[in-house]
Amino acid sequence: SQQGEEDPQALSIQEGENATMNCSYKTSINNLQWYRQNSGRGLVHLILIRSNEREKHSGRLRVTLDTSKKSSSLLITASRAADTASYFCATQVDYKLSFGAGTTVTVRA
């Protein structure tokens, strides 16, 4: 069963704009991870945030985690055409990594 649910399902933005997507989950977790999937390819890990962390940055990515609300957000700043992809949040409890349905992001040139 899917633990995380992303919102929105789809997002279309202009190059240079910021993209924000959210993830909500149901149970306590060890960590939350974000992955990117380009069409027809495997998933690529972007960032991992542990349950005792509130915010993490990696390049143009910013992730927040609010364990009291059981939610996370991924912000991509200054988007590029190459950021066009599906983005998935994944919650980890022990070894089990459970994925949401994903947000499809289209960056228009």
Place this chain on the structure above:
Amino acid sequence: DAGVIQSPRHEVTEMGQEVTLRCKPISGHNSLFWYRQTMMRGLELLIYFNNNVPIDDSGMPEDRFSAKMPNASFSTLKIQPSEPRDSAVYFCASSRGQSNTEAFFGQGTRLTVV
């Protein structure tokens, strides 16, 4: 490192045939996952191995599905007999450790059962 390697990339087979998907995890990784991705159900965890031992196979849909990991560098997922509803993209992923580590995914095997 070449990453997680899956073969074949594409497989088209007739209903009732046996299908074997293969995975070579990243060297040094001791956790291996098999996932199935469909439009309807998203990414589903089928089975998890740690140190070559199946730990959780609760996601394996039916007895028609079986998975093995004979050594640290090879795993197979077998479907026998295959059915059209098994059509999906199957991913193998590996990670170092059991928790709080990132998973590295292969490119997937797109299976079509006609």
